[in-house]
Amino acid sequence: MPQVKMTVNGKAASGEVEGRTLLVQFLREDQGLTGTHVGCDTSQCGACVVHVNGEAVKSCTMFAVEADGAEVATIEGQAAPDGTLNVIQQAFQDHHGLQCGFCTPGMVMSAAALLKDNPKPTEADVRHYLDGNICRCTGYHNIVKAIMAASGQDVGAIAAE
Amino acid sequence: MPKDGGIGASSKRREDIRFLTGVGNYTDDINLRGQAHVFFLRSDVAHGTLSNVDTSAAESMPGVVKIFTGADFEAIGGIPCGWQITDRHGQPMQEPKHPVLAHGKVRHVGEPIAAVVAETLAQARDAAEAIVVDIDDLPAVVNMKDAVKEGATKVHDDLTSNLCYDWGFVEENKDAVNKAFEEAAHVTTLELVNNRLVANPMEPRVAVGDYARGTGDHTLYTTSQNPHVIRLLMGAFVLGIPEHKLRVVAPDVGGGFGTKIFHYQEEAFCTFAAKACNRPVKWTSSRTEAFMSDAHGRDHVTKIELALDAQNNFMAIRTDTYANMGAYLSTFAPSVPTWLHGTLMAGNYKTPLIYVNVKAVFTNTVPVDAYRGAGRPEATYQLERLVDKAAHELKIDPIALRRQNFITEFPYATPVAVEYDTGDYIATMDKLEEMADHGGFAARRAASEAKGKLRGFGVNCYIEACGIAPSNLVGQLGARAGLYESATVRVNATGGLVVMTGSHSHGQGHETAFPQVIADMIGIPEDMIEIVHGDTANSPMGMGTYGSRSLAVGGSAMVRATEKIIAKAKKIASHLLEASEGDIELKDGAFSVAGTDKSVAWGDVTLAAYVPHNYPLEDLEPGLEETAFYDPSNFTYPSGAYACEVELDPETGHVAIERFWAADDFGNIVNPMIVTGQVHGGLAQGIGQALMENCAYDSDGQLLSASYMDYAMPRASDLPFYDVDHSCQTPCTHNPLGVKGCGEAGAIGSPPAVVNAVLDAMRSGGHDIAHIDMPVTPSRVWNAMNGQG
Numbered sequence: 001m002p003q004v005k006m007t008v009n010g011k012a013a014s015g016e017v018e019g020r021t022l023l024v025q026f027l028r029e030d031q032g033l034t035g036t037h038v039g040c041d042t043s044q045c046g047a048c049v050v051h052v053n054g055e056a057v058k059s060c061t062m063f064a065v066e067a068d069g070a071e072v073a074t075i076e077g078q079a080a081p082d083g084t085l086n087v088i089q090q091a092f093q094d095h096h097g098l099q100c101g102f103c104t105p106g107m108v109m110s111a112a113a114l115l116k117d118n119p120k121p122t123e124a125d126v127r128h129y130l131d132g133n134i135c136r137c138t139g140y141h142n143i144v145k146a147i148m149a150a151s152g153q154d155v156g157a158i159a160a161e
Numbered sequence: 162m163p164k165d166g167g168i169g170a171s172s173k174r175r176e177d178i179r180f181l182t183g184v185g186n187y188t189d190d191i192n193l194r195g196q197a198h199v200f201f202l203r204s205d206v207a208h209g210t211l212s213n214v215d216t217s218a219a220e221s222m223p224g225v226v227k228i229f230t231g232a233d234f235e236a237i238g239g240i241p242c243g244w245q246i247t248d249r250h251g252q253p254m255q256e257p258k259h260p261v262l263a264h265g266k267v268r269h270v271g272e273p274i275a276a277v278v279a280e281t282l283a284q285a286r287d288a289a290e291a292i293v294v295d296i297d298d299l300p301a302v303v304n305m306k307d308a309v310k311e312g313a314t315k316v317h318d319d320l321t322s323n324l325c326y327d328w329g330f331v332e333e334n335k336d337a338v339n340k341a342f343e344e345a346a347h348v349t350t351l352e353l354v355n356n357r358l359v360a361n362p363m364e365p366r367v368a369v370g371d372y373a374r375g376t377g378d379h380t381l382y383t384t385s386q387n388p389h390v391i392r393l394l395m396g397a398f399v400l401g402i403p404e405h406k407l408r409v410v411a412p413d414v415g416g417g418f419g420t421k422i423f424h425y426q427e428e429a430f431c432t433f434a435a436k437a438c439n440r441p442v443k444w445t446s447s448r449t450e451a452f453m454s455d456a457h458g459r460d461h462v463t464k465i466e467l468a469l470d471a472q473n474n475f476m477a478i479r480t481d482t483y484a485n486m487g488a489y490l491s492t493f494a495p496s497v498p499t500w501l502h503g504t505l506m507a508g509n510y511k512t513p514l515i516y517v518n519v520k521a522v523f524t525n526t527v528p529v530d531a532y533r534g535a536g537r538p539e540a541t542y543q544l545e546r547l548v549d550k551a552a553h554e555l556k557i558d559p560i561a562l563r564r565q566n567f568i569t570e571f572p573y574a575t576p577v578a579v580e581y582d583t584g585d586y587i588a589t590m591d592k593l594e595e596m597a598d599h600g601g602f603a604a605r606r607a608a609s610e611a612k613g614k615l616r617g618f619g620v621n622c623y624i625e626a627c628g629i630a631p632s633n634l635v636g637q638l639g640a641r642a643g644l645y646e647s648a649t650v651r652v653n654a655t656g657g658l659v660v661m662t663g664s665h666s667h668g669q670g671h672e673t674a675f676p677q678v679i680a681d682m683i684g685i686p687e688d689m690i691e692i693v694h695g696d697t698a699n700s701p702m703g704m705g706t707y708g709s710r711s712l713a714v715g716g717s718a719m720v721r722a723t724e725k726i727i728a729k730a731k732k733i734a735s736h737l738l739e740a741s742e743g744d745i746e747l748k749d750g751a752f753s754v755a756g757t758d759k760s761v762a763w764g765d766v767t768l769a770a771y772v773p774h775n776y777p778l779e780d781l782e783p784g785l786e787e788t789a790f791y792d793p794s795n796f797t798y799p800s801g802a803y804a805c806e807v808e809l810d811p812e813t814g815h816v817a818i819e820r821f822w823a824a825d826d827f828g829n830i831v832n833p834m835i836v837t838g839q840v841h842g843g844l845a846q847g848i849g850q851a852l853m854e855n856c857a858y859d860s861d862g863q864l865l866s867a868s869y870m871d872y873a874m875p876r877a878s879d880l881p882f883y884d885v886d887h888s889c890q891t892p893c894t895h896n897p898l899g900v901k902g903c904g905e906a907g908a909i910g911s912p913p914a915v916v917n918a919v920l921d922a923m924r925s926g927g928h929d930i931a932h933i934d935m936p937v938t939p940s941r942v943w944n945a946m947n948g949q950g
Contacts, residue, residue: 020283034190035183037415039363040448044869047363075183089181093173096838100668101180102363102415108181123882130877134869136363136416137668139845139907140877142838159884 004068008033009077017064023057024048026064027074035075035105039134046133049106049113050074056113058132075105078112088112088150095155097146099137106133111147120151167681168898171834174673175688176666185413188367188384193441196369197226199434200285201427201444202275202292203453204267207303207525207862208316209296211267214275219291224284227438228292229276229430231264237433240426241398242490243390245639246499246521249329254521256325257317259489261399261426261433267296268316268488269525270864271453276430278438282445301862305462305483305522316488316523325486325495325521330503334576338516341477345468349551354934355539357460357485357856359872360532362667364415365446366455370431374439378406381432385411386421386665387705390642392697394424394492400433404697407432411695414667418846419531420455421667422707423492427454452867457856458532460485461498465543467551475566477514478506480543484521484529491530495521500638501536501626501708507575508544509586509622509800510566515576525862531707533846533908537625545621545913549920550931559917560620564590571891579626581798583891584826586622592824593620593802596884605806605819606925615809616819617922620802623910627902628713628797628893645792646710647701648718650679650726652785654771656764657689660722663703664715665695668842669904670835671711675719677831678898682723684750685763701788709902712831713797713893720897721789729785733766736777797893797901801825805914809922814943816919818848818881823910826889828901833887836903840885843907849875850908851915855936873936 005014008031015030027033027050038060039047048059051073078086085093088111098104107130114121114129121129126144135143141159149155164170179185216228240259247253263274275292279285300314307313308323316323329335342348369382379402385391388409395409396402414421427444434442446454462483468476484498503517534541548566552559567586574580602618609616629635632643649661660679666672676690693699703715727747734752735742744755753760769776770785806820823840830836853873857865866872892899912935919937923930928946943949 018283028190029192033183034187035185037187037364038189039365039415040869042448042868042870044874045363045448075181079182083182085178085181092181093177096174096834098177098180099670099838099842100362100364100416101176101185101413102187104180105183124878127877127880134363134874134876136361136418136846136874137842138838139841139843139875139883140880141841141882144877144882158882 002065004064006067006070006072008072009074019063019065021064022060023062023064023067024059027059033074033076037102037105039102044134046106046110047103049109049133051109051113056110075108078108091146091150095142095146095149097138097142103133103135107135107143111150114147115151120153121148123148166687167677168831170677170832172673172677172687172832174670176670176672187364187413187415188369188382189445191369191382193369193371196441196443197278197280197438198282198285199276199278199431199442199444200282200289201273202277202289204263204270204272204274206267206296206298207270207301208299209267210299211263211265211274211296213295215293216275219277219288222284222288222291224280225288226278226280229262229434231260231262234261235264237261238399240424240429241394242495243394243492243641244496245641246326246328246495247639248326249332254326254495255320256490257320261429269527270862271527273426276434278434278442301525303524303526303858303860303862305485305524308522308524309520316525323523325523328499328519330517331577334514335516338477338479338514341514342466342468342479345476346471347469347555349467349547349554350464351547351550351932352464353543353546353932355459355461355463355542356850356935358458358532358850358854359452359856360418360420360455360458361874362416362418362421365448365451366421366425366427367445368428368431369441369443370435371441372435372439378408379432379436380408380410381428382410382412383428384414384421386414386417386667386707387703388665388695388697389663389703390705391424391428395429395432399429408698411665414665417667418533419458419535419707422705423456423530448869449867452872453527453864456491456528456530457487458529459539460529461539463543465547467547469551473555473557473562473565475510475512478512480506480517482519484519485526486521486523487526487528488523489528491528494528494530496640497531497536502540504577504579505537505540505624505626506544506577508541509568509624511568513576526858533843534905537905538909538912541623541909542912546916546932549917560590563622579796582795582894584798584800585889585891586800588889589800589802589824589826592886592889593804593822596824596886597804597822609808615811615922615926617807617809617918617920617925618804619914619917619921620804621910621913621917622802623906624798624800625905625909626796626798627709627905628793628896629708629710630796631794632792642704643792644704645790646715646718647703647788647790648715648722649701649786649788650719650722652726652767654768656685656767659691659693660719661693661700662715662719663700663705664711665706667706669706669711669839670832674712674832674835675716678716678720679723682727683763684748709904712898712900713896713902714791714793716898716900717896718789718791721791722787725787725789726785730766732781733769733776734761737761737766737769737775794895797828799825799827799901799903799906801906801910803910803914805918807915807918807922809919809942811926811946814939814946816852816937816942818915820884821881822884823886823907824889825887825903825906826891827887827903828890828892829899830887830890831900836887837885839903840907841883843905844883844911845875845880846908847911848880848915851912851935851937853936853938
């Protein structure tokens with residue numbers, strides 16, 4: 001079986017995988033990083049979004065061997081070592097941008113990728129960018145609000161709570 | 162001023178920290194030592210005779226542990242149904258056997274035929290491909306009206322027909338209702354479809370069975386809204402495991418929306434197979450499996466009529482509904498089109514006479530059961546579309562017609578067996594009109610028209626019955642369970658406390674909101690209070706989370722248990738303060754003697770309970786732990802008024818939701834932030850139903866919408882920011898918190914507003930179309946406007 005080596009959240013990670021092993025399976029099952037979720041089997045829902053070499057990737061759509069040598073970032077590596085939430089995570093809590101929490105890791109990772117390329121997105125920018133992330137709980141209102149707030153924009157005019 | 166804690170505060174959710182940092186504990190995150198994996202081989206035809214299942218080649222495939230077929234479950238009970246309906250003629254509903262694995266026949270696409278347990282999921286899947294299944298196809302029964310015709314192919318050979326029941330409600334009113342229609346000045350008639358939906362919580366279902374041969378203890382980890390209910394149903398009716406030898410754990414659950422209430426075959430299989438294989442057995446649903454095995458929702462076909470007098474007062478309502486049960490009866494399926502639907506047909510209006518007929522029908526489709534709202538969205542959609550149609554036919558303002566017929570005095574006994582305790586429908590409509598700036602609509606419509614678009618405004622009201630439900634009442638109505646809730650409050654020596662509740666939280670924020678209540682009752686910080694749920698081993702009997710019942714029923718049990726705690730703590734305090742118990746007051750976390758400056762802190766009293774050196778041991782046991790069961794005396798009746806503004810592109814038929822306003826009356830509110838979020842989510846699901854979601858079968862019973870590439874889930878770009886208000890509050894009169902429940906309102910109250918708005922937009926473009934069925938897709942709109950409907 002092929003051997004893969006990569007950096008996950010700044011730490012070296014390696015293992016033997018089958019050719020058909022998906023990156024998300026390597027992360028969840030070999031590395032025990034179960035924060036990245038699988039919500040569908042057609043690359044639609046985005047619960048599995050991680051960053052590979054700085055780009056948002058659906059980890060259910062990439063083989064583990066394709067990530068050999070890559071820098072991978074997952075939800076587990078987003079908060080500071082002392083547990084302090086990053087600005088996006090904190091905005092999601094402040095604005096109630098999550099309910100059941102299942103889509104949340106993918107939402108946070110997608111939001112981070114968006115804000116890297118577009119530091120002050122409009123509402124339409126955020127909604128368009130999240131096309132590949134499905135949430136069934138929040139109706140997206142508070143997710144969009146949280147991402148705009150995380151970008152430093154005043155969201156006070158967006159309906160209360 | 163917003164509060165910073167306790168009841169009424171928008172406390173931030175404590176559960177968010179683990180979800181935001183990737184350390185939640187969902188069922189698929191659980192992996193047990195020695196675990197094997199199961200893959201279910203499912204039927205790819207809707208209806209057929211299962212003549213042979215040959216597993217011989219598969220059994221020698223790499224990694225295979227054991228392969229199971231229907232024959233292995235012949236001696237095992239089937240999946241039970243939890244509600245028995247009695248029909249118009251006093252006969253019990255027809256109730257088919259529901260096997261764990263198909264035996265003799267397959268009855269829907271997705272029905273499990275064989276289960277392969279192997280070392281890895283990939284090996285199980287590979288081996289399943291080597292199983293040879295011979296199915297002799299039978300004609301599939303898909304259309305409900307065809308299914309109940311004389312001579313139709315039967316889904317179940319041992320039943321007399323495909324009719325599960327023919328229910329009339331209230332049967333005694335039928336003649337009076339018919340007479341009112343004969344005497345009416347105007348009758349409005351509407352035929353409509355309430356489209357079949359799939360709940361689609363983002364976490365697919367998972368089950369992990371475990372068995373300890375040394376003790377005979379079974380454990381099931383499962384994605385459930387109600388682990389105790391699964392323990393009871395599976396233990397008592399399927400596998401014959403007594404409750405003290407069966408633990409069911411539902412850890413973090415990634416959304417439910419109803420479809421994780423029910424007991425499913427995969428749960429029973431994993432529990433059974435763990436013992437048979439003597440190792441843990443895990444199943445994780447793929448999304449495609451979810452589409453063909455999670456219970457679906459809605460799927461009603463209805464004709465509804467409204468009789469009005471010459472002054473436009475509602476005289477009578479008459480309905481005729483076909484409700485799809487699918488191939489088998491899911492756990493609560495029979496109750497949805499009946500007691501959760503017929504009883505809501507009065508809505509917000511004083512209609513003196515109502516008759517509801519429901520024919521529940523078996524078809525070769527996935528079982529249908531409760532989905533967010535469960536029966537109440539179906540009732541609301543019919544009624545609110547009908548009232549709008551009546552207003553249009555009578556050329557009067559739809560809001561004025563509603564206001565004229567509003568119930569205004571409470572309590573109000575409807576002609577459909579329920580009594581609304583409180584409400585103020587005028588207040589929520591006033592609030593809605595204020596929020597929606599109805600006066601500015603003409604200018605907004607003109608702006609849309611200047612862009613070549615059409616703009617429509619639609620409104621509806623809703624009422625729901627939630628806080629489900631009084632046990633003695635639902636027992637009379639056919640429920641095979643009580644619907645109380647329980648809570649144990651355990652106070653620790655140092656004053657912190659743990660609440661063990663049967664209410665399960667899978668997005669609702671109980672871990673944050675429940676402590677707000679106790680913090681107020683005792684006067685201690687919220688972070689001294691911990692909520693434990695989701696494990697039959699550590700909370701007393703519980704009925705779980707559905708029907709917007711957690712705070713109204715589970716929260717009330719918690720209040721009752723806390724009241725017992727406070728009563729005992731006052732006895733201890735009176736001893737410590739050497740005062741009469743009747744003079745002891747609890748405020749801000751301290752017990753004091755009324756009219757004096759003598760007091761003792763909460764923590765000193767709790768310490769005394771566990772270190773009882775100075776303690777009335779002759780009168781009082783040490784310790785501070787109490788349990789309460791709360792059984793509600795009535796349903797609760799949240800209500801509201803919703804409005805929607807759409808912009809329609811006549812070139813493409815595309816409908817965009819421009820604005821959505823919701824004015825709700827939920828009674829008292831504990832955490833406004835969480836309540837608003839619940840409404841947002843419900844609105845998205847209701848708008849999704851109205852505009853895009855549809856579970857489709859072809860005439861052969863093939864499921865056409867079995868992935869997110871075929872079933873349109875609402876995305877962020879399909880939805881607007883919502884305007885939600887819950888300042889109208891008429892507290893519930895019969896539970897201690899005065900709360901009504903908010904989880905389903907958005908899904909119940911939004912589809913009619915959307916469709917009413919779409920029809921209004923089409924009318925403004927000269928297309929006077931009486932009705933359009935959901936989902937209102939661009940092709941349906943375009944066809945309707947171009948005479949292709």
